[in-house]
Amino acid sequence: MGEHFxxxxxxxxxxxxxxxxxLNSRFAAQFxxxxxxxxxxxxxxxxxxxxxxxxxxxxxxxxxxxxxxGVTRVVDRMExxxxxxxxxxxxxxxxxxxxxxxxGLSRLDEILPGHLELIEQxxxxxxxxxxxxxxxxxxxxxxxxxxxxxxxxxxxSGHAPEHAVVEA
Amino acid sequence: MGEHFxxxxxxxxxxxxxxxxxLNSRFAAQFxxxxxxxxxxxxxxxxxxxxxxxxxxxxxxxxxxxxxxGVTRVVDRMExxxxxxxxxxxxxxxxxxxxxxxxGLSRLDEILPGHLELIEQxxxxxxxxxxxxxxxxxxxxxxxxxxxxxxxxxxxSGHAPEHAVVEA
DNA sequence: CGGGGAATATTGCCGTGCGTATAGTTGCTA
DNA sequence: TAGCAACTATACGCACGGCAATATTCCCCG
Numbered sequence: 001m002g003e004h005f006x007x008x009x010x011x012x013x014x015x016x017x018x019x020x021x022x023l024n025s026r027f028a029a030q031f032x033x034x035x036x037x038x039x040x041x042x043x044x045x046x047x048x049x050x051x052x053x054x055x056x057x058x059x060x061x062x063x064x065x066x067x068x069x070g071v072t073r074v075v076d077r078m079e080x081x082x083x084x085x086x087x088x089x090x091x092x093x094x095x096x097x098x099x100x101x102x103x104g105l106s107r108l109d110e111i112l113p114g115h116l117e118l119i120e121q122x123x124x125x126x127x128x129x130x131x132x133x134x135x136x137x138x139x140x141x142x143x144x145x146x147x148x149x150x151x152x153x154x155x156x157s158g159h160a161p162e163h164a165v166v167e168a
Numbered sequence: 169m170g171e172h173f174x175x176x177x178x179x180x181x182x183x184x185x186x187x188x189x190x191l192n193s194r195f196a197a198q199f200x201x202x203x204x205x206x207x208x209x210x211x212x213x214x215x216x217x218x219x220x221x222x223x224x225x226x227x228x229x230x231x232x233x234x235x236x237x238g239v240t241r242v243v244d245r246m247e248x249x250x251x252x253x254x255x256x257x258x259x260x261x262x263x264x265x266x267x268x269x270x271x272g273l274s275r276l277d278e279i280l281p282g283h284l285e286l287i288e289q290x291x292x293x294x295x296x297x298x299x300x301x302x303x304x305x306x307x308x309x310x311x312x313x314x315x316x317x318x319x320x321x322x323x324x325s326g327h328a329p330e331h332a333v334v335e336a
Numbered sequence: 337c338g339g340g341g342a343a344t345a346t347t348g349c350c351g352t353g354c355g356t357a358t359a360g361t362t363g364c365t366a
Numbered sequence: 367t368a369g370c371a372a373c374t375a376t377a378c379g380c381a382c383g384g385c386a387a388t389a390t391t392c393c394c395c396g
Binding site: 337338339340341342343344345346347348349350351352353354355356357358359360361362363364365366 | 389
């Protein structure tokens with residue numbers, strides 16, 4: 001494997017990865033400054049965007065790629081903090097709704113401005129549009145050179161479902 | 169706090185956040201398919217990009233925003249898997265180098281194509297350039313409306329608590 | 337030359353957080 | 367009414383990482 005070539009890809013991936021990791025950690029730091037974890041923020045936004053500001057536990061789990069038990073616990077924590085509450089489902093007494101409270105909405109209101117600011121900084125600062133498109137061109141070139149027909153059938157180290165891309 | 173306005177911001181943040189979260193989880197899934205965790209991938213790229221394919225434990229910790237003990241343990245795992253090795257530092261017998269092995273480089277080679285592909289898909293698919301700039305404009309507008317003087321001062325690089333809100 | 341303090345890596349201890357498997361409850365249908 | 371399905375909550379265990387303590391080595395200053 002050409003060393004030089006590998007270097008090219010590595011620096012490209014490395015730089016971009018740094019940028020992503022940096023953004024993630026800044027997100028986390030900002031959430032933390034407001035007493036939230038990443039998943040808790042996600043739960044909050046999901047609920048806030050849902051009709052009636054509520055969601056069944058199962059649906060919440062499905063929409064956050066968390067297991068149902070994980071959702072139970074997150075909701076436990078956030079209920080303890082007063083950010084969300086549980087509400088019995090009138091139609092089906094097996095289900096229960098997680099519903100965002102006024103405190104939860106306020107918390108979201110506190111976080112959003114800084115969050116948006118961070119996003120904008122990232123895109124306009126760290127990732128100049130021109131830089132970005134140039135980078136993407138380079139990416140494509142490199143990739144085409146490696147995988148003329150993509151296919152990606154690489155057969156890894158006998159480890160697993162290859163490109164098992166999941167996600168909802 | 170205007171409900172309508174809040175909704176605007178929420179959908180904006182929510183959509184973007186989904187995009188980021190989706191990318192993250194796809195990254196993780198891909199790494200996992202090759203038997204790596206996220207930090208392990210980061211360590212691998214960091215070492216591969218370093219002169220001599222090696223880095224002192226402390227430096228590795230500094231560059232990965234992991235504590236030194238965390239690095240020790242990650243290196244333990246990866247050494248056990250044969251992806252990297254330890255090498256005594258000739259100049260300073262307190263230090264030791266983590267050095268990437270041939271197997272580690274090969275593993276990286278297996279991962280990179282799919283990784284690059286994913287990145288390109290994300291930028292060109294999920295985040296159309298036109299969409300993106302429009303979105304950023306909207307962002308800016310919204311933000312300005314909320315924080316006329318924003319200031320934003322700061323913290324492009326540290327993790328200052330910013331609006332350190334209490335609440336446990 | 338010697339001693340104290342700084343730097344470095346490792347390890348024990350512990351908290352966190354999640355997933356799997358299990359249990360308990362309620363709804364639905366024959 | 368019985369039995370199966372759907373839903374949530376809990377028990378258990380695991381992986382991960384930070385903090386603080388420890389051992390070793392280096393370096394500076396008297």
